[in-house]
Amino acid sequence: xxxQTGVESAEAGGARxxxxxxxxTGRLGDRIFAGSATGSGLIVLAIMxxxxxxxxxxxxxxLQANEANFITSEEWNPNATPAEFxxxxxxxxxVMSSLLAMLLATPVAIGIALFIAFYSPRRLASGLGxxxxxxxxxxxxxxxxxxxxxxxxxxxxxxxxxxSTLGWIPFLGGDSPGKNSIxxxxxxxxxxxxxxxxxxxxxxxxxxxxxxxEASLALGATRWEMIRMSVLPYGQSGMIGASMLGxxxxxxxxxxxAMVLTYVPGINIHLLEDGGATFASNIANSFAEASENxxxxxxxxxxxLFVITLLVNMAARAVVARRKEFV
Amino acid sequence: MxxxxxxxxxxxxxxxxxxxxxxxxxxxxxxxxxFIGPSGxxxxxxxxxxxxxxxxxxxxRVEGKVMLDAEDLYGSSIDPVAxxxxxxxxxxxxxxxxxxxxxxxxxxxxxLNGVRRKGQLDEIxxxxxxxxxxxxxxxxxxxxxxxxxxxxQQQRLCIARAIAVQPQVLLMDEPCSxxxxxxxxxxxxxxxxxxxxxxxxxxxxxxQQAARVSDRTAFFNIAGTGQPGKLxxxxxxxxxxxxxxxxxxxxxxxxxxx
Numbered sequence: 001x002x003x004q005t006g007v008e009s010a011e012a013g014g015a016r017x018x019x020x021x022x023x024x025t026g027r028l029g030d031r032i033f034a035g036s037a038t039g040s041g042l043i044v045l046a047i048m049x050x051x052x053x054x055x056x057x058x059x060x061x062x063l064q065a066n067e068a069n070f071i072t073s074e075e076w077n078p079n080a081t082p083a084e085f086x087x088x089x090x091x092x093x094x095v096m097s098s099l100l101a102m103l104l105a106t107p108v109a110i111g112i113a114l115f116i117a118f119y120s121p122r123r124l125a126s127g128l129g130x131x132x133x134x135x136x137x138x139x140x141x142x143x144x145x146x147x148x149x150x151x152x153x154x155x156x157x158x159x160x161x162x163x164s165t166l167g168w169i170p171f172l173g174g175d176s177p178g179k180n181s182i183x184x185x186x187x188x189x190x191x192x193x194x195x196x197x198x199x200x201x202x203x204x205x206x207x208x209x210x211x212x213x214e215a216s217l218a219l220g221a222t223r224w225e226m227i228r229m230s231v232l233p234y235g236q237s238g239m240i241g242a243s244m245l246g247x248x249x250x251x252x253x254x255x256x257x258a259m260v261l262t263y264v265p266g267i268n269i270h271l272l273e274d275g276g277a278t279f280a281s282n283i284a285n286s287f288a289e290a291s292e293n294x295x296x297x298x299x300x301x302x303x304x305l306f307v308i309t310l311l312v313n314m315a316a317r318a319v320v321a322r323r324k325e326f327v
Numbered sequence: 328m329x330x331x332x333x334x335x336x337x338x339x340x341x342x343x344x345x346x347x348x349x350x351x352x353x354x355x356x357x358x359x360x361x362f363i364g365p366s367g368x369x370x371x372x373x374x375x376x377x378x379x380x381x382x383x384x385x386x387x388r389v390e391g392k393v394m395l396d397a398e399d400l401y402g403s404s405i406d407p408v409a410x411x412x413x414x415x416x417x418x419x420x421x422x423x424x425x426x427x428x429x430x431x432x433x434x435x436x437x438x439l440n441g442v443r444r445k446g447q448l449d450e451i452x453x454x455x456x457x458x459x460x461x462x463x464x465x466x467x468x469x470x471x472x473x474x475x476x477x478x479x480q481q482q483r484l485c486i487a488r489a490i491a492v493q494p495q496v497l498l499m500d501e502p503c504s505x506x507x508x509x510x511x512x513x514x515x516x517x518x519x520x521x522x523x524x525x526x527x528x529x530x531x532x533x534x535q536q537a538a539r540v541s542d543r544t545a546f547f548n549i550a551g552t553g554q555p556g557k558l559x560x561x562x563x564x565x566x567x568x569x570x571x572x573x574x575x576x577x578x579x580x581x582x583x584x585x
Contacts, residue, residue, distance in 0.1 A: 211422040219436040220412030233426035
């Protein structure tokens with residue numbers, strides 16, 4: 001795209017010599033605009049490449065010094081000699097807290113979107129949509145404080161209840177349900193990703209062709225039946241894409257998770273028990289005291305997170321884009 | 328099965344815009360009534376007031392009375408959803424449910440009415456598709472998406488979907504305007520066949536079509552932009568097209584305006 005713009009402006013410059021003053025293209029303003037737009041596009045690519053190169057370059061020495069398996073080890077002792085570290089626990093914590101957040105947030109977000117798009121009075125709808133979008137503007141440190149100071153206290157009872165009633169599910173099992181758990185982190189993340197899932201779903205629902213809506217209404221469908229027959233099938237891939245974008249966002253979230261979780265080494269599949277770490281929370285908690293090698297190890301883990309979120313976001317965008325062809 | 332429609336003093340509005348003014352008419356059961364008139368004269372709006380689809384548009388409202396036999400469709404105790412189950416509608420552009428198969432499209436209304444038994448569904452789906460002259464073309468691919476059919480087939484599918492729930496009245500809003508002449512002919516034949524069972528009201532821009540398919544014709548007109556549409560006259564189709572009472576009707580059907 002960007003290179004094409006450059007080519008066009010070059011041609012336009014040529015055209016000006018042939019037919020001076022006849023067309024507006026090729027004037028100084030056009031050339032400056034084309035140049036700056038192309039430049040901005042190139043800068044983005046350059047920044048992306050620079051980040052990737054930087055991460056790899058910093059990570060390599062630490063990875064070479066690593067005595068444990070980087071992928072499967074649950075240890076995180078990059079500052080010791082010999083250094084031993086692996087991302088297994090971090091990957092587990094990241095994936096579990098984000099998946100939990102997605103599972104909790106998606107139904108609520110879709111409910112909000114349906115309410116705004118089809119149930120609420122028109123005047124309320126725009127205000128409500130605005131408020132939901134405002135949730136996204138709350139700084140994540142505020143969510144972190146709220147999660148650590150307020151929510152975690154109240155999560156103890158919830159965790160205990162889930163553990164005693166649904167303890168037969170392995171993830172909800174364990175002997176000591178606590179408050180600074182992956183589960184609590186998942187709840188905080190769920191609230192943080194609510195706005196993005198809700199606003200994308202809302203956009204998709206508002207695009208449902210009136211013809212589809214009227215098709216079911218004219219058959220005598222109630223509003224809920226109309227939503228089930230016309231809206232949800234149309235919006236399906238949009239909703240999936242939205243929740244995956246939410247997942248990607250939850251994976252990269254740092255400070256709120258770091259404030260909620262208490263680090264306990266090793267993978268614990270009992271998500272209600274205290275402990276756990278994610279890529280981002282681990283980096284935030286350990287970076288200040290890390291040695292040269294420790295920083296390299298953290299950067300290597302950051303690189304893994306970078307790749308995972310990139311894949312999730314690409315998959316989400318692919319799903320959202322597929323919907324566009326289906327109209 | 329078919330019922331008589333009696334409209335009296337009906338006005339319809341879009342927000343502050345007065346769309347149609349003071350319409351009264353009677354539509355006889357088991358007959359085809361065609362609405363003709365220039366664009367924007369309110370004939371589609373009027374059609375949509377007959378199954379309470381007009382009020383689906385935000386800000387739209389209706390005043391007046393529409394009696395379906397003894398029942399006022401705008402009575403305070405009447406649920407618009409229930410009205411639409413007895414007054415079916417076919418739209419200008421074919422609008423089958425895109426994610427549903429041909430079978431599910433026809434069965435959609437039945438399922439809303441609580442028909443769940445497979446045998447009964449199969450039977451009604453086949454009957455409706457046969458009544459819509461579509462069965463022979465689709466009987467081997469009932470599981471395929473309805474959106475994969477041609478435009479004319481899709482419109483007949485929509486008719487099958489509408490008649491599957493056995494409505495009292497079938498409203499058709501320019502059902503052939505997006506179709507080629509052969510598909511149009513197929514739909515017109517179908518209308519002729521369906522009128523033995525249903526009360527049919529059809530909006531059309533095609534005056535030959537009105538002359539071919541309808542028993543009664545209503546002519547709507549509009550005094551000027553921003554003015555509400557009005558019913559000029561309604562009479563037997565043969566009379567409207569040969570010897571109408573009103574000069575405006577004659578001007579319109581002879582092509583002197585509109």
